[in-house]
Amino acid sequence: MSYLLNSLNRQLSLLSSKVLISNANLIREIETVKVRPLLKFYSVTQQPVSEKMTTEKTLPKLFKFVDQNVESYKNLLKEAVAIPSISCDAKHREDCNRMVFWMRDKLKEVGAATELRDVGYQTIDGKEIKLPPVLVGTLGNDTKKNTICVYGHLDVQPALKSDGWDSEPFDLQERDGKLYGRGSTDDKGPVLGWLHAINAYKEIGEELPVNLKFVFECMEESGSEGLDELLMNKLKPEGFFDTVDYVCISDNYWLGTTKPCITYGLRGISYYFLEIECAKMDLHSGVFGGTVHEAMSDLIYLMNTLVAKDGKILITDIYKSVAPLTDNESKLYDSIDFDTEAYRKSIEAYELLHKGVKEQILMHRWRYPSLSLHGIEGAAFQPGAKTVIPGKVIGKFSIRLVPDQEPDEVEKLVFDYVHKKWAERESPNKMRIWAQSGRAWTENPDHPHYQAAARATKLIYQTDPDMSREGGSIPVTITLQEASGKNVLLLPMGAGDDMAHSQNEKLNVRNYIEGIKLFAAYLYEVGKLAK
């Protein structure tokens, strides 16, 4: 999952070109890593195809194979983690390209036809920087089989040991049954999970129960630049999605640490840039303090009008379009396994909102909007005692959108409210506000696709998965829904405490290995769905 919003880049290209890229470098000539044949990683040699297995025996045999290859799976993840494919830093663009090529070679080894699709350039500090190609693949074209389109990403967030990691972030390390490393759970582990599941079918001499299509990008953590354009304006017209029956994304996490879930909803996001200008340059607070209307005090005033201390959003009418809570939905929360005290402790928060009541916490993550104040661009941010009066500052805040909030409507409410508060301020300074938004996503969790995934999950974890939603946003979900017109499902591999994007990101060995089996079982179950 991404901290950044992709949003609908086609509509909102504003600012998309400078998303968190701090060091623009021209990309050096791309160098691919030496390809090591995948088979060498698996200790069990190929089964003779002559031995015809019944479908009932397929999965037990496959699970056994998976259990016998744990070390190989860990080693391959270690190899993937070692490529620092940090998409927000142009200095690592070459690593992103290497990562894409590495995965392309792996897909080829399991028999997929692959293509590297050029998605053009991004502009950073006025320079055009080539985007990493998107890896598109196809495996199987049996018209009698269902076809699943799998999405994943190969890029990662930045990480330095000095940020507070216990071991080098790009050197996967196992401690206490956990694999620590940047990208272990987000999203290299899950992406490799698909590869291993496919390979396991191949190795035990079984046909894949479905056809597969792959979309693996390497810019997800940086707004998925170029991807929407590729999906909607190239792959879709070219017919890439014509045969697709289902879409599956594994780029999120369990709700907690023990019970699996399947995710049928994500909040959207409406991200605001609130700019105040008081002077054409930064000013010395000794020289100018006491004589100018400071932009910072205007901005702090406006930012203070947005959200109450109990988390209630103060924007007029913001809750009006939120879908009403039905009795049926209300009951859903009762049975969900979620320990709010463990949740609180995991982040060492002093107290949770809503008195930490489970149902309220879940509803405020999933089905109610939330407003967060992220920071201020243009003001002092360094350690130490900088005494600047910033000439221009941009406050950043965002609202997580839920059904039935429409981004356009929410943006208008926010703009109207901020302009009203600004008029009340009677400041001579200049104010400007703009937004980038993407709508919330939900699917019907009763769809046969979800039932198939639930059966697969129960087979692996011996429990019915929670049908969950997530507070975050994965904008590509909506794009894939639009491009394919088919049911989209999020099938998480990792646990709720994996700390994606944070220090000591990890993937439990159990989640990795059982996740491979889960993916294999999911392919199997979807294969059984009526064509």
Added chain:
Amino acid sequence: MSYLLNSLNRQLSLLSSKVLISNANLIREIETVKVRPLLKFYSVTQQPVSEKMTTEKTLPKLFKFVDQNVESYKNLLKEAVAIPSISCDAKHREDCNRMVFWMRDKLKEVGAATELRDVGYQTIDGKEIKLPPVLVGTLGNDTKKNTICVYGHLDVQPALKSDGWDSEPFDLQERDGKLYGRGSTDDKGPVLGWLHAINAYKEIGEELPVNLKFVFECMEESGSEGLDELLMNKLKPEGFFDTVDYVCISDNYWLGTTKPCITYGLRGISYYFLEIECAKMDLHSGVFGGTVHEAMSDLIYLMNTLVAKDGKILITDIYKSVAPLTDNESKLYDSIDFDTEAYRKSIEAYELLHKGVKEQILMHRWRYPSLSLHGIEGAAFQPGAKTVIPGKVIGKFSIRLVPDQEPDEVEKLVFDYVHKKWAERESPNKMRIWAQSGRAWTENPDHPHYQAAARATKLIYQTDPDMSREGGSIPVTITLQEASGKNVLLLPMGAGDDMAHSQNEKLNVRNYIEGIKLFAAYLYEVGKLAK
């Protein structure tokens, strides 16, 4: 002048070690620049000493020499500006050392005895980084002459052409009678002004009318680390200040662009760090938004309680200890030459506070406290749409102190007020506030030292200088006052629109050249004061 406060490091070493140093590097071995003999820069050869000049003829002759050497002065400033002695960036520590050695060699060439005084280390990100040495010098020890201690600094603020400079900041360029370059006016031009004034006496074969002591540091823009300790606990006990009669600092600017001034007062500063913590790490706003008490909204709430939109400080009783405005002082402002509209235009502000009334603007720069909100550490500050919920944020604000505000008393008022507002907030989060402060400074502008400087100024600019104060803070002023026990005077060289610390910093050729003459005339006038 510094954006940073040095404050009384002896008392308040808190945080002093991490003032704005973003990239800690170990200092590489120091390399001195090749010394070019200073004399080569002056086109007029030395006068025969045999020709005895009357003192009345000294200054006209000296002024003529100065006018004949304009190109040499520009070239030497270009050479100094070319050394990027950026003190806040440890990567430039070697350049700071080079700059100190360069100036040491120049002082030696005019006959001064010099010493490089070690002031130890600073700690950056846990690493010990050697501070640049302080250059201490002595020229003359005639007990019949007065002795002036001159202070200046050799370091500069960071600058990149891409910040919006019209030419390379470290390549001094002349356009329209202005010398553009980082450090041109702050403070390399004034420091070289002393050198040129002394050299001019030497070149025309005249004895210096005073003895001189020099203190040139290279950490002024980064809190003058180590300097107070050196001045108070080493130089003072060693007797360095025993023979000093007067202290002169040229590190500020005229009030406007045409009329010279002498500065007898500076505001102090009380800088606050207001920390709120809601979680042990940064959180994903999608996952946690709506469930945690966000530190940012608490901080924004508190920062919004500090200052009203008309600039009035809202801290209870903060104005109580401000020295009352007497009729006499009130009248002083009437005659001061200050164009508020030009002041407003120079920063392209939309409107000034206090309706732009001259007397009010001056009083709020000089004699009333002001509160500025500088920024937030720990929050998103980058361009783009980062959707973080910061776990811990530190708001930065400061109050410029005036007579008779005592830092301890002001800090207590602020702490009490913030704690009161925090209690009203009823947040479960953790709040902490701490401060770094230095008191305001004023001298008696009727002192003979000031009269001597006024006579010198009138001789050069044919007008009585304004006796001005400044809104900013130069903490070393108070330290030098304490260390020497003598009258301290600020004698600016540059104009009010020189844009120190900002893009396109410049020094007018006129201010530079007439400033050299002013310094020479000042030495002459102080030389005439009764010993």
